[in-house]
Amino acid sequence: MLKVVFFASLREELATRELELSLNGPLTVAELKQQLALTSPVWLRQLCQRQILQAVNQQLVGQDHPLQQGDEVAFFPMVTGG
Amino acid sequence: MFSCQIEVRVQTADFAVEPIYQQLLKQSPDCGALCFFVGKVRQFQPDDSGQSHQKTSALLLEHYPGMTELVLQQLAEQAASRWPLQHIQLIHRTGLLGPNEQIVLVAVSSPHRADSFAATEFLMDQLKSQAPFWKKQQNQQQSQWLESKDSDLAAARRWYKPEQLPLLLKQKAIDARP
Numbered sequence: 001m002l003k004v005v006f007f008a009s010l011r012e013e014l015a016t017r018e019l020e021l022s023l024n025g026p027l028t029v030a031e032l033k034q035q036l037a038l039t040s041p042v043w044l045r046q047l048c049q050r051q052i053l054q055a056v057n058q059q060l061v062g063q064d065h066p067l068q069q070g071d072e073v074a075f076f077p078m079v080t081g082g
Numbered sequence: 083m084f085s086c087q088i089e090v091r092v093q094t095a096d097f098a099v100e101p102i103y104q105q106l107l108k109q110s111p112d113c114g115a116l117c118f119f120v121g122k123v124r125q126f127q128p129d130d131s132g133q134s135h136q137k138t139s140a141l142l143l144e145h146y147p148g149m150t151e152l153v154l155q156q157l158a159e160q161a162a163s164r165w166p167l168q169h170i171q172l173i174h175r176t177g178l179l180g181p182n183e184q185i186v187l188v189a190v191s192s193p194h195r196a197d198s199f200a201a202t203e204f205l206m207d208q209l210k211s212q213a214p215f216w217k218k219q220q221n222q223q224q225s226q227w228l229e230s231k232d233s234d235l236a237a238a239r240r241w242y243k244p245e246q247l248p249l250l251l252k253q254k255a256i257d258a259r260p
Contacts, residue, residue, distance in 0.1 A: 008144050008216035009227040053250065058149035060249050074146060078230035081174065081215025082121055082186055082206060
């Protein structure tokens with residue numbers, strides 16, 4: 001199982017706060033993105049055609065990061081705090 | 083060298099500087115410097131063109147509970163390893179904030195002023211580009227998510243040697259790959 005969470009404009013555009021997915025075999029963050037992008041043109045645009053960041057278990061990771069059972073994966077836009 | 087006391091808080095409630103100042107004042111007899119920075123909501127925000135200014139009725143601040151606190155703690159630890167500091171207090175608010183409301187506090191104590199100034203600026207520069215917070219600007223007509231600024235990224239990058247840049251500050255280069 002994977003938990004996938006979305007924040008800020010990404011959460012609004014996808015109208016999704018959180019998903020649970022089953023993990024069948026090896027998968028990287030980039031591959032997960034490609035899978036999710038098949039949902040609809042909006043998901044493709046939001047996940048693959050704009051600049052977003054990804055974290056696994058609350059640590060920022062690169063696209064090639066391999067996922068494991070129980071991971072929490074987060075996708076979000078560039079940050080704007082302070 | 084001190085062992086630095088770090089306190090990080092993410093909260094919806096407002097904060098008062100004075101009690102924190104009094105606390106740091108009492109607890110830092112060996113320090114010659116206390117540096118406090120407060121970031122607040124501007125009444126007017128420049129629009130995308132930078133030409134005109136729009137009146138902000140509120141700023142909505144979202145964060146990633148858990149990760150935000152973790153990143154702030156890591157940034158404070160980095161500051162404590164770079165400069166001889168005795169205290170670091172970071173407070174960042176979330177939720178709906180009106181014009182002129184306080185957003186963020188960075189408070190630092192150190193034996194000499196240069197270290198307090200540098201650490202405070204480092205923490206603000208990093209916090210703006212590395213901590214998972216997002217601002218949505220609201221005015222009478224509309225609301226829109228703010229975009230990150232290249233000038234903020236550049237301010238965060240200047241503290242690192244190129245080979246030591248954190249992943250997030252390299253992000254533009256990574257995403258540019260085909």
